[in-house]
Amino acid sequence: MIRLDNISKQNGHQILFIEASAVLLRGEKIGLVGPNGAGKTTLFRLITGGEQPDEGQVSIDRGISIGYFNQDVGEMSGRSAVAEVMNGAGPVSEVAAELRELEQAMADPDRADEMDQIIERYGEVQHRFEELDGYALEGRAREVLAGLSFSQEMMDGDVGKLSGGWKMRVALARILLMRPDVMLLDEPSNHLDIESLIWLEQFLKGYDGALLMTSHDREFMNRIVTKIIEIDGGTLTSYSGDYEFYAQQRALADKQQQAQFERQQAMLAKEISFIERFKARASHAAQVQSRVKKLEKIEKVEPPRRRQVIAFDFPPAPRCGEDVVTLAGIHKQYGSRCIYDGLDFQVRRRERWCVMGVNGAGKSTLLKLVAGSTEPDQGTVTIGASVKMGYFAQHAMDLIDGELTVFESLEEWFPQAGQGSLRALAGCFGFSGDDVEKKCRVLSGGEKARLVMAKMLYDPPNFLVLDEPTNHLDMATKEMLITALAQFEGAMLFVSHDRHFLAELSNRVLELTPEGVHAYGGGYTEYVSRTGHEAPGLLN
Structure with missing residues (x-):
């Protein structure tokens, strides 16, 4: 469905990707991991076309719909939360807005002389709303918002009066209601309470499209993803399994690479010591030259990249009463x-x-x-x-x-x-x-x-x-x-x-x-x- 072929990308002096490749197949649920600043959000933007790679290409199958949720939710006001969520579903939201306006007009005594035209128009708009399966869509929008812990009052109130965290939930609900072929979710677990998190887990497990997401909640990620793509040092590496499996495999790979690095360093030290010791002796010239050539051809093993996490030692706290x-x-x-x-x-x-x-x-x-x-x-x-x-x-x-x-x-x-x-x-x-x-x-x-x-x-x-x-x-x-x-x-x-x-x-x-x-x-x-x-x- 989505293929990244040998992409390279640089932001200012920072190199994010160097000939990196990955693929997202139909129905896959993938967790995207990597240190802060490694390029996770940039990868989402490359897929959505918000940014272009410096080299390589991003290929997306024809006709694939993509829903992208990120932390920048944009301006929201003037509509109810339900209308805002339905707004992501295309023309039906415009029809729903006209229906509400006509309902208000029918209840307005000052417009009694226009009532015949209003009622006639209401019939036409209502018919179009039914054709677009609007009533079912509104029900589904309310179901999604309820899953994200919205009360009925909040669903029908002005979305502009909600806090930033609740607006994020509205933006997330819009993507979930859309049910695109591919969902790109950048930190969907932020700002959610446990009830909403568990509801979202169930929703995403039942979602039959492809999913690529980041999350700082390991439990949430473990329950949803079956594959991990890691961004590290400009490369993309895929691991089959959940986050726990990835963490174990990553630790094992680091351990093996460290052992390989140390073995090679010991061998190099031994060879260099021989060269230094005998380079002035004519009797050993052939052996020295042979070893110099051998060293030039050796492919150097790099030590594993260390993620710098410093432990915090708690100073002892003063004792208090029981x-x-x-x-x-x-x-x-x-x-x-x-x-x-x-x-x-x-x-x-x-x-x-x-x-x-x-x-x-x-x-x-x-x-x-x-x-x-x-x-x-x-x-x-x-x-x-x-x-x-x-x-x-x-x-x-x-x-x-x-x-x-x-x-x-x-x-x-x-x-x-x-x-x-x-x-x-x-x-x-x-x-x-x-x-x-x-x-x-x-x-x-x-x-x-x-x-x-x-x-x-x-x-x-x-x-x-x-x-x-x-x-x-x-x-x-x-x-x-x-x-x-x-x-x-x-x-x-x-x-x-x-x-x-x-x-x-x-x-x-x-x-x-x-x-x-x-x-x-x-x-x-x-x-x-x-x-x-x-x-x-x-x-x-």
Whole structure:
């Protein structure tokens, strides 16, 4: 269906592809992996025609439809979310818009004298809408939006009033409804809660077209893809299997290449030593020349390319008392919506609570109550003795001074720390080389999140309150964070939609449901085993 033949591509001084080749066949589900900046988004743009290769060619079978979802969703306003989603389905959306206008006109008393013409036109437009299977399409659009956690009210409301994250879901729904021959999905798992992620997994498993996607959620990728294409050092390498299989094969290949490299280096050292030792002796001239020629012909084995992931060592946190935080008789209401009605909850030392619940259940509200950034209407929140809290919230990223560089920010926060220590900290969180000189105002959302996390973890708290800490983090940074937090000896209270993160770090689960609050001993894996579902919004 889609073939990339010996493509080369350079952006400025950066070489992304050197005579790289790959193929996407009908029905294949492929995960695209590689370090940040390796060229994953560029590859999507080469396929869609947004960019052209410098050399080589991209061939697409005639008549193939392609749907491309990326993080740049564009402007959306003036339509309902349902209409915006249907808009991707072609002419039927225009007919649907005229139907709605005519329905409003029929209800307008000021246009009573035009009613005959309006009704006649309504009949014609309705007939055309039925011909285009419009009613079924609207039903399917609502089904997709419901799968992505939209309420009926949100579906029918102005899409322009939605937040950026919800607009992304609208853009994703548009591609899913379109059901093209090929879907290109660039980070579709960003901004989704667990319920939406699991619904999307099922949808993509049942999708019979070809799929090429990137994702920083390894669990999500493992469940969908059956092949991996890796971008590394300008080449494209295909692996049959899911992400776990790829990671194992990649590690094995690196190990074998390292052993081969070391063997060759030992052999070369031995040959060079012989040449150096006997090059001045006439009696050994023939042997020396023979070995020099042999060395010239040898194809050098390169060492495996190392992905530079620096481990972050948690400085030991000061010890606190057994009771970390206690919530008693908490009532919290927003307008007419009651979030908590008499909540009692306690976090004790070394407990790692993950908070589960559908959108609007009160997960972030609970974290805000604990962190003191919102007050209960009734009840008390008591922080224990010697507790030093580290709170990661999405809004914390807005408080970074945009005029400072990354390194200047770290220096301002930690004036006593040495330069080497701060550079190591920056490196752990993905700021290496010239990246530390970037002004904070030009950082992406993910980079800002990493900077805030670096600040929080350098001066160690003994109680971490984390609201979606893995949003925007790539797999390598996420693994580093999991490894670091696994060594953390304090208490944790966190919300995350990343099931790998939940399974690795939690030892308690707090489930918020309309029927009440349920606490489970044991971590997320035990919770899934006991309840039979991966998230509260899913039926058994």
